[in-house]
Amino acid sequence: MSSFKTRSVVLILLAFVLGCSEFIIVGVLDDISTQLHVGVSTVGYLVTIFALVYAVSTPFVTSAVGQHTLYRFELVLMIIFIGGNVLSAFAFTYPVLVVSRVITAIVSGPLISIGLTFANYIAPLAKKAWLMSWIFSGFSIASVFGVPLGTWIATMAGWRMAFAAIVVISIITMVLMALSLPQDLRQHKARKMASEHKQGSGGELELFRDRRIQLGMLLPMFNLAGAYVVYTYLRPLLSRTLGFATGTVTILLFIYGLMSLASNQLSGRLADHGGLLRMPRIFGIEAILLLLIPAALLTRVTGLAGLFLMGVMMYLINAPIQMHFLAVAEQDHPQAIVMASSLNSIFSNFGIALGSATGGVIVDHLGMTVTGFGGAVYILVAMGLVIWLNRVNKAHAAKKAEVAEAAAPAKN
Missing domain, CATH: 1.20.1250.20 (MFS general substrate transporter like domains)
Known part of the structure; x- marks a missing residue:
């Protein structure tokens, strides 16, 4: 599973699942508000918290890569990401849901940043722009299909099952990443490629x-x-x-x-x-x-x-x-x-x-x-x-x- 097309699909799938996780709150806002007995504006602050933690933490977590292989670091981040969404699915109080969203946000930014670094490494020159654009489109596809699907799941089986669905897709994505992404890429090599x-x-x-x-x-x-x-x-x-x-x-x-x-x-x-x-x-x-x-x-x-x-x-x-x-x-x-x-x-x-x-x-x-x-x-x-x-x-x-x-x- 090391062909360029396979790796490209895996990276686009990564962007899709990250987008689903980030945007899902918009689709289940009313359900969470009703079940956890908090105001809709209070649930809306989950979007604020996620985005703020995402933006502040991304440079710091990414800089912690150091000389570790990006492959290993990415898989560790993916495990934490899955754990954060599992906690969201089992959050029976609003504070626990906040903690779960903070955990997920901390690793979401570094996950896509390293994913884009992989894309720059694996793509031939003529395909770099194409792959980058499709990875970013993964977030749009999450908005098109992921959020409505999550809303439908929440309507049929409860908002917790929407997070459970994200967990399942995330596990599949992690397995595909483990089988397909190059294992020897390190940050200094990627940086050298960008500025040589x-x-x-x-x-x-x-x-x-x-x-x-x-x-x-x-x-x-x-x-x-x-x-x-x-x-x-x-x-x-x-x-x-x-x-x-x-x-x-x-x-x-x-x-x-x-x-x-x-x-x-x-x-x-x-x-x-x-x-x-x-x-x-x-x-x-x-x-x-x-x-x-x-x-x-x-x-x-x-x-x-x-x-x-x-x-x-x-x-x-x-x-x-x-x-x-x-x-x-x-x-x-x-x-x-x-x-x-x-x-x-x-x-x-x-x-x-x-x-x-x-x-x-x-x-x-x-x-x-x-x-x-x-x-x-x-x-x-x-x-x-x-x-x-x-x-x-x-x-x-x-x-x-x-x-x-x-x-x-x-x-x-």
């Missing part, structure tokens, strides 16, 4: 002194903060506010997942046609959409239209900002390419934490239907940041052109 063409002048932290990186990191954070103010409460919005039956909600979550998958696909096209230069207009449209969500929720038709359009727009920044990070690192900070490749994931989870926490406060004090207002504020901040970043990029390119022109030999 050029040596940087400083360590990885030098990357964070670059204004283009500083501004870029905030974009995925405020983008998903804006979306998750509303998205965290998607299921109760569909069931309680719009009044859809449980079976219909499962179908609507599936459709929403398709919208988010389309968002990822459109993001790739956007990166090839203007990228960040087009994002100010997109953010402006998204802010208007979120401001209209409270009014849209007055009827089923307009409510669904608004929520689905939000799904189409929520991931459009992904490919443009990922290409921005890698371009800056390759040109000016080649010693930090590995770190640069992880920034989108890390700060997206900071945004998920910020947005879901904000949504919880709004739900507690103002009601679920006005969450769109809070989301619009964060999207307007993102719009201001991308305008600033585009100006910085333009100034940097102009300065670099001047330096190159001055360094060119004088013409006779």
